Amino acid sequence: MKLGALLLLLAMAGCAVLQQPAVDGVIGETLSAVRAPLAEQKAVLARAQEAFAADTRDLNRLRLAMLLVVLPAPLHDDARAAELLEPLANAAEPGMSRLAALLAAQVTQRQRLAREVERLTRERLAADKEQAAVDRERAATDKERDKREEALRQQLEALRAIERGILEREEKLRRKQR
Numbered sequence: 001m002k003l004g005a006l007l008l009l010l011a012m013a014g015c016a017v018l019q020q021p022a023v024d025g026v027i028g029e030t031l032s033a034v035r036a037p038l039a040e041q042k043a044v045l046a047r048a049q050e051a052f053a054a055d056t057r058d059l060n061r062l063r064l065a066m067l068l069v070v071l072p073a074p075l076h077d078d079a080r081a082a083e084l085l086e087p088l089a090n091a092a093e094p095g096m097s098r099l100a101a102l103l104a105a106q107v108t109q110r111q112r113l114a115r116e117v118e119r120l121t122r123e124r125l126a127a128d129k130e131q132a133a134v135d136r137e138r139a140a141t142d143k144e145r146d147k148r149e150e151a152l153r154q155q156l157e158a159l160r161a162i163e164r165g166i167l168e169r170e171e172k173l174r175r176k177q178r
Contacts, residue, residue: 022059023096030066041071058088062096069103078114082107 033044045067052060061084068081085107088100 020095023062023099026059026063026066027099029063030070033067034070038072038074041075045071045075052084058096061085062088062100065100065103069107078107078111082111 029044033041036044045064048060048064048067052064065081065084065088067075068077068084070076082104085100085104088097089104090097091101092098
């Protein structure tokens with residue numbers, strides 16, 4: 001029994017040691033892909049998808065998920081990456097599981113931020129519409145005020161013209177009287 005437990009422990013330690021270079025290789029491949037031109041990134045992603053379709057082992061799952069997380073906008077897919085990482089992610093286990101947990105947390109954070117940006121965009125559009133309505137109302141009010149001011153100016157000018165006419169008549173009458 002003790003011998004079996006010892007062998008199991010040694011086998012698990014051996015897996016962790018063997019897993020480390022493989023995970024490091026996946027990280028290296030992912031870094032190379034990130035730095036590559038878009039066409040090469042597409043090819044790397046296609047190869048990773050084919051490898052995962054052929055063999056769904058954890059390493060292929062991690063490789064595809066990492067590429068989906070770190071490649072630029074037209075290639076990344078947070079929803080699929082989260083789906084791929086979910087069975088692997090365990091922060092308590094070293095190596096691949098911890099890396100998967102880190103990536104899953106990053107994906108979750110990015111999805112939360114995307115939802116927040118979307119919410120803020122909707123709020124901004126609503127505020128812009130409201131401001132446009134206020135601006136239209138203000139413009140209409142300003143136009144009405146300008147019309148009233150113009151009408152009052154015309155009335156004032158008409159009263160001045162009447163006053164000038166009265167003053168001119170009075171002046172003519174005074175001249176006649178002299």
